[in-house]
Amino acid sequence: MFEYAPAPESRSVVDIAGSYGLFIDGAFDGGKDGNVFKTVNPATEEVLAEVAAAGPEDVDRAVAAARRAFGPWSALPGAERAKYLFRIARIIQERSRELAVLESLDNGKPIKESRDVDLPLVAAHFFYYAGWADKLAYAGFGPDPRPIGVTGQVIPWNFPLLMLAWKIAPALATGNTVVLKPAETTPLSALFFADVCRQAELPPGVVNIVTGAGDTGAYLVQHPDVNKVAFTGSTEVGREIARAVAGTGKRLTLELGGKAANIVFDDAPIDQAVEGIVNGIFFNQGHVCCAGSRLLVQESVADELLASLKRRMATLRVGDPLDKNTDIGAINSAAQLTRITELSEIGASEGAERWSPECTLPDRGFWFAPTIFTGVTQAHRIAREEIFGPVLSVLTFRTPEEAVAKANNTPYGLSAGIWTEKGSRILAVADKLRAGVVWANTFNKFDPASPFGGYKESGYGREGGRHGLEAYLA
Structure with a gap:
């Protein structure tokens, strides 16, 4: 370290x-x-x-x-x-x-x-x-x-x-x-x-x-x-x-609002996908309407991906926003911190397993450690409601059809991500997702020439x- x-x-x-x-x-x-x-x-x-x-x-x-x-x-x-x-x-x-x-x-x-x-x-x-x-x-x-x-x-x-x-x-x-x-x-x-x-x-x-x-x-x-x-x-x-x-x-x-699905298939490049997941949910403290706040990972690679994700999260630096080394800054307001805290506590009380890396939060200001929930189902509030903070809900799937069904099972439809080495799968899955923006093997990429909006x-x-x-x- x-x-x-x-x-x-x-x-x-x-x-x-x-x-x-x-x-x-x-x-x-x-x-x-x-x-x-x-x-x-x-x-x-x-x-x-x-x-x-x-x-x-x-x-x-x-x-x-x-x-x-x-x-x-x-x-x-x-x-x-x-x-x-x-x-x-x-x-x-x-x-x-x-x-x-x-x-x-x-x-x-x-x-x-x-x-x-x-x-x-x-x-x-x-x-x-x-x-x-x-x-x-x-x-x-x-x-x-x-x-x-x-x-x-x-x-x-x-x-x-x-x-x-x-x-x-x-x-x-x-x-x-x-x-x-x-x-x-x-x-x-x-x-x-x-x-x-x-x-x-x-x-x-x-x-x-x-x-x-x-x-x-x-x-x-x-x-x-x-x-x-x-x-x-x-x-x-x-x-x-x-x-x-x-x-x-x-x-x-x-x-x-949004509750974007970031879908990782079993043939995805794991390290690249982990960077995309981190960027998708921890960029700007998760204060992003198109944040990849639901991670859908194929069952056969879920353990490997989660182990890699936790290792990566342990390297994230939380602290002074004006420090050029900082990865995760302050939550924007006391009111927003209260909402993130309440929904995270509800996630734990509903039976999802909560994990955060060890990190020392500053004494003053509004701070929340990067957090992931595993064992999440589609019935959990943390999988349905926009938290708008550095909190990731992890769900698994077995087939592309199940991934699409879970991704679309939301009242929102702003963005989504797909991680796979097969171009044909990217096109086939993207075509079925009800999302205004679909990123392939990347996330949170913006360009003035590209339209942005939702369903x-x-x-x-x-x-x-x-x-x-x-x-x-x-």
Whole structure:
């Protein structure tokens, strides 16, 4: 076992102010009623900043600013809009170290993930959709596609800046304007993005950021002058939003929860599969809607695979998110830690066998050791409900048909993984899986040119790729 000396990334690259206002019509202001909330570092419970909480009047102002900006912005030639998107992408690249540190401080994810996954993908999405801005007539949505208008976008706390890019880049490329509400526990990177918009000299009102809790999001979703709603988050809130916009004529895309099956066949390369399993469930502390949280392993190789998986898990380093050696950072909030803890205790009480490697968790902050449950059946709650944490449920199967049946036995349908050396088996099984994304001999691979989205209770609509333009075009 290697001993790792601490390799901390410096906090000095990011300058966090004591308080932040709302970003409306190209300027920051404190909000009409003066309500504020605090955002904390989940690794230390230290307060990072005080942030304005937008009320109904603030949301009205933001939507009005977006409406005023819509005419001139949508009238710009696509090549002109593209210039702004390219500029934003380049500024994000220039400020990527600062933004990566900020994301790890506010969210709790390891710096190596913020630095090597989140930020490169954020810039890539803006570059990709900048390329589409003057080619919309060739996207397959009619010869003269038109923008919809004002888009209300509500994003989650697990990938704050990346989810912002997924939403804002296609909206701007197609000529729409945006009012975005980031998650209450991770507002800072969206507010820093507002500064990126100013630096790129984006016209005022094209992007507006309103911070707050669920009620702020509800005001935005229900606002009569919002033409399109895009939401990523929990299935429960997704249902409420679908009910709220029903009959209003608003466009809606939902990217919701998941309970992905990661299927390992007996001819799979075991070591490669173990890396994919670890990446599938322990990446970003398991705070991933498409996480491979159900491992389906063929019975004949289950013992060998589990022994290898446990050896690999014993090498995972849990701790300071700003340490470049850290594999698993902090759980995003006390509320999320409570949910993960409760569901794990239910798993043990229902008879599944729980195992975690030996690891010392820090005294302060929100932490949960990487955990696997064996002896899990399809009736267990941990096999049915989205835990959204570093917890893996292991089930076994004997035949490909049984694997498919178990994989599809879920209300969700966001993603899946297949591990086998046979290309024919990959294609045959993938064809039967009810999942929006199926990875073969890999997991959690994303690309701006590839559409992402789900079936059933995982939502509808696609983000990314040519398909991601459709929801923003009339």
